[in-house]
Amino acid sequence: MNVSDFISPLSSWKIGSVGSIDQGTQVGGTEGARLFKDVFRSAIDNVKTSQLDVENKQYLLATGQLSDAHSLPIAEAKAQISLDLLVSLRNKALEGYNELMKINL
Numbered sequence: 001m002n003v004s005d006f007i008s009p010l011s012s013w014k015i016g017s018v019g020s021i022d023q024g025t026q027v028g029g030t031e032g033a034r035l036f037k038d039v040f041r042s043a044i045d046n047v048k049t050s051q052l053d054v055e056n057k058q059y060l061l062a063t064g065q066l067s068d069a070h071s072l073p074i075a076e077a078k079a080q081i082s083l084d085l086l087v088s089l090r091n092k093a094l095e096g097y098n099e100l101m102k103i104n105l
Helices: 029-062 071-102
Strands: none
Touching: 029 071
């Protein structure tokens, strides 16, 4: 058995449609709101799928069906990182909202 049989490549995170925006273009009202929504939706979906993967691997390990025990800590680390990303996005959004509320018109 090869060592590379246990290593699965990481898939890239698709956060909204950030990659499709050119540097010179300006994001307008509804486009910006859609982009903002897509970023959060993608982060939430990443948290959900990574947590489901952890729960599945925990079940397989508990029933003795998981052949590679090292995949559980890796899945747990991925779930923790995706949750940390979501919390950071939320905190930055709240900071931005609070700054906007301080503006006097």
